[in-house]
Each structure stands twice: as structure tokens, then as C-alpha cells.
Amino acid sequence: MNKIELLAPAGNMEKLKVAFNYGADAVYIGGPSYGLRAFAGNFSNDELKEAVLYAHKLNKKIYVTVNIFPHNEDLKGMDEYLKYLYDLGTDAIIISDPGVFSIAKEAAPKMEIHLSTQANNVNYRSAIFWHGLGVKRIVLARELSLEEIKEVRDKTPSTLDLEAFVHGAMCISYSGRCLLSNYMTGRDSNRGECAHPCRYKYYLMEEKRPGNYMPVEEDERGTYIMNSKDLCMIEYLPDIINAGITSLKIEGRMKSSFYVATVVKAYRKALDEFLNKGSDYKFNPEWLKDLTKASHREFSSGFYHNDPGQIYENSSYIRDYDIVGLVLDYDKNSKTAYIEQRNRVYKGERVEVFGPNFDTFELELDCLRNADGESIDVAPHPQMKYSIKCDRELKPFDMLIKQKPE
Structure with missing residues (x-):
């Protein structure tokens, strides 16, 4: 075991x-x-x-x-x-x-x-x-x-x-053995190039009525049958x-x-x-x-x-949270965490700190500085380096995440 x-x-x-x-x-x-x-x-x-x-x-x-x-x-x-x-x-x-x-x-x-x-x-x-x-x-x-x-x-x-x-x-x-991508896009799913046409939205069209699209429905719940x-x-x-x-x-x-x-x-x-x-x-x-x-x-x-289940409403992912930063390092003396940006984050925002060895906790970003140590109101650029204050010691690969507005 x-x-x-x-x-x-x-x-x-x-x-x-x-x-x-x-x-x-x-x-x-x-x-x-x-x-x-x-x-x-x-x-x-x-x-x-x-x-x-x-x-x-x-x-x-x-x-x-x-x-x-x-x-x-x-x-x-x-x-x-x-x-x-x-x-x-x-x-x-x-x-x-x-x-x-x-x-x-x-x-x-x-x-x-x-x-x-x-x-x-x-x-x-x-x-x-x-x-x-x-x-x-x-x-x-x-x-x-x-x-x-x-x-x-x-x-x-x-x-x-x-x-x-x-x-x-x-x-x-069946276990990923699919040919839809081959036929529809020329990308061979069994050679590593799947275009995921199973996630597309489909309609029916009768040959003598071009442009007249009829939705494919199942129990009136939608069209994403695959x-x-x-x-x-x-x-x-x-x-x-x-x-x-x-x-x-x-x-x-x-x-x-x-x-x-x-x-x-x-x-x-x-x-x-x-x-x-x-x-x-x-x-x-x-x-x-x-x-x-x-x-x-x-x-x-x-x-x-024996109940794999299908989603008929849409093919979208549920994304309630974004990662806004990946911890690179931490200075115990100044209680400063050095972060690599993954999504835009603003000074004063409340984020959650997520890591492998502790329960997730909330943190207000009341101090946001760029790589030169200058105070900034926002970290807008992908993979830019910034720093925050955090009383709890953080480790590399800890993450800052925030919930998306409803």
C-alpha cells in the first residue's frame, strides 16, 4: 500500500x-x-x-x-x-x-x-x-x-x-483514438496534434437550404454533444x-x-x-x-x-481563480517576497497565498514594488518581477492567487 x-x-x-x-x-x-x-x-x-x-x-x-x-x-x-x-x-x-x-x-x-x-x-x-x-x-x-x-x-x-x-x-x-481532428483540420491527433474538435459547437444544415443552420440539441439543454x-x-x-x-x-x-x-x-x-x-x-x-x-x-x-457524463451547455472551462504571481525568493530580515507576475495585480488587492506545506491564507498587498524597489500601483506586465511584504515566510513555487469578480 x-x-x-x-x-x-x-x-x-x-x-x-x-x-x-x-x-x-x-x-x-x-x-x-x-x-x-x-x-x-x-x-x-x-x-x-x-x-x-x-x-x-x-x-x-x-x-x-x-x-x-x-x-x-x-x-x-x-x-x-x-x-x-x-x-x-x-x-x-x-x-x-x-x-x-x-x-x-x-x-x-x-x-x-x-x-x-x-x-x-x-x-x-x-x-x-x-x-x-x-x-x-x-x-x-x-x-x-x-x-x-x-x-x-x-x-x-x-x-x-x-x-x-x-x-x-x-x-x-475511445481512449483518445480519434480522427475528427484529422478530417476537420488536417492535424493528426494520434501523432500529437489534436485540435479538439469535440469541444466545438455544431449545427445541422440541409443541402437545399444553405446558410440555414439548425442547432443540434439533446433534451433541449444545448449543442455540445461531444x-x-x-x-x-x-x-x-x-x-x-x-x-x-x-x-x-x-x-x-x-x-x-x-x-x-x-x-x-x-x-x-x-x-x-x-x-x-x-x-x-x-x-x-x-x-x-x-x-x-x-x-x-x-x-x-x-x-x-459507468457514468462519464457530458456537458451540453458549452465547452468553456470554469475559471474562478487566477494566479497572479509565483514566488521566487523570500528575505527573512525584511519579510519581503520576490514574485514573478502571472496576471495583472494591483496594490491594495487581497489575494490568497497558496503553497504545498500550509493552508491557504489571505494577504493584502499594501506594499507593491518593482524590480528596482520603486513603489508601484500595479504589476501589469507578464513575468515582470515585483516584491510584496509578507510576515509569513514563503518558499519558491508558493503562489499568489485571486478570485475573479462574480
Whole structure:
């Protein structure tokens, strides 16, 4: 039970550091190619090296996505890349294609391999098959119920790890195997370029009545028939762990640092509480409240309880809070926190201070200064440096957030 892993997304180096700082045991990241998030920040080869070194100093792990479904031209250079990842000390690669698997076995035979959710693993025989070939971990398809996961766990070797998503966006297509983006925009979702047409608003048009758009409605609630709710399993963490999952995966390599911090912190608290209390564990509603501060859609428990849910009104995220600053440093003598701006903030505003090791508290920004120490009324420029006064000591990667006006 103590080996349960909290696995977070990291779209760039800052998000990686945030994820570890807020309690992730491991992160999954994408390199310069071969991953399914081509528009995330991703990591250059040099940044991959930096990421692995940073993680291993903290006794944490790095998994690199190599989970595209490659066409012939995509295979060029893949053997050298996989060998490079192994030589760096990458803890595992995440793959979905048998061809990539075979290349990995030839180029880096000792590399740990995880099978991506894109491979649609939904039964124990498939899991046994891949494990027999050398896959260490199966990332189960999102379409499985808790009962089905229990059966997979019961009928597979204990040497096989099972990983499952517990939080984040859901795809309307089967485990992400979608062709809408290919047809509508020419961007191949299975090669990392999804344009998310499932979030578009659709109408019907009859061929002899051009320009006469008829809304597509379901129960008169709206037109977003392919717009999935977000997955959120924080209320059911004991159930998913008791089903046999050993790695709890958070979705969101293209999400913000604030999203990563908020979600990782909430699940870290819940997981630690469960591991420490066991049968005396009680869910704390504050964890769910904290999760709602990050950008999200309506929550559901996905296929775990056979009710993934759709949103018919719109495709917008709920964004009740903005991050206005990331703490860079703190001077104990002057009680000054040095901040990097993330959204416009004004002198005199009340903000919330959010961090991994304390309960969120409010702070009035009665002293706002620029990088030259001059008093300012507003910090308007993205990533500008400014300072504030705060009696409580802050640490790097603590955050200033503020609620949006209603």
C-alpha cells in the first residue's frame, strides 16, 4: 500500500518543479518528438537531461512519452532517441505502438516500458500478453469500471504495475483514438496534434437550404454533444486503490502551473491521509474545494462508476481563480517576497497565498514594488518581477492567487 505513486503531468521545466514541490512522486513529460502533445511546451534533449538530474536528486522519477502511432517517416531516428533516453537515466518510456516497442527492445533492451492508455488495454489477457513481452506497467484504458479493474488485478502477475487516470480532461473517443481532428483540420491527433474538435459547437444544415443552420440539441439543454466532463476521483480514492491501482495519474501536460500545483497538492493530501489512516480515513471536502480553484469543467467519476457524463451547455472551462504571481525568493530580515507576475495585480488587492506545506491564507498587498524597489500601483506586465511584504515566510513555487469578480 505504501508504494502507491502519485504521477503528475509536466509540460515544461517549471511545471515539473512545481509538480515535485507540491508532492508528486513522478512526472511524465514529452521530448522534442514522438509524443501525443505536440503543442505542450515539451523538453529539448538538453532539458530532458536537466529534468532527469533534477528528479533523481529528489529521489523522484521521470517517464517520457513516446506514445504516437508512427507512420513510416516517424520511425527515422527513433532508435537513437530511445537509446539517448536510456543513457540519460530515464526511469521509463510510455509507448502505445508495437513497432515502437520492438525498437525500444532493440535500442535499449533494459529500458523500463509502460504501455500507454492509447493502446486501449481493457482486459487481463491483453495485460498478461504485454507483460510477457516485457512491459512493466499497463496504463489502463479509461473505459474500465472499478469492478473490471479489480478483475484485471486479480488475474495478472503481481510483478505487473497498473496505472490509471484519476483526474483531468476526458476524451469523447475511445481512449483518445480519434480522427475528427484529422478530417476537420488536417492535424493528426494520434501523432500529437489534436485540435479538439469535440469541444466545438455544431449545427445541422440541409443541402437545399444553405446558410440555414439548425442547432443540434439533446433534451433541449444545448449543442455540445461531444463535450466530456472532467474526471475527478478524489472522493473515491480508497476505491481505486483497493481495486489494485499502484499509480494514480493526473491528466494535463498543457495545463498551467497553477493547475498542476492545485491538483497535485489535493491528491497528495488525500493519498497521505488514506495511507496513514487506513480504515479510519475520512474524505475532507476542502480537498475538492481546492480542486475547483483550478481551471476545470464539471466533474464526474468517469467510467469507474459507468457514468462519464457530458456537458451540453458549452465547452468553456470554469475559471474562478487566477494566479497572479509565483514566488521566487523570500528575505527573512525584511519579510519581503520576490514574485514573478502571472496576471495583472494591483496594490491594495487581497489575494490568497497558496503553497504545498500550509493552508491557504489571505494577504493584502499594501506594499507593491518593482524590480528596482520603486513603489508601484500595479504589476501589469507578464513575468515582470515585483516584491510584496509578507510576515509569513514563503518558499519558491508558493503562489499568489485571486478570485475573479462574480
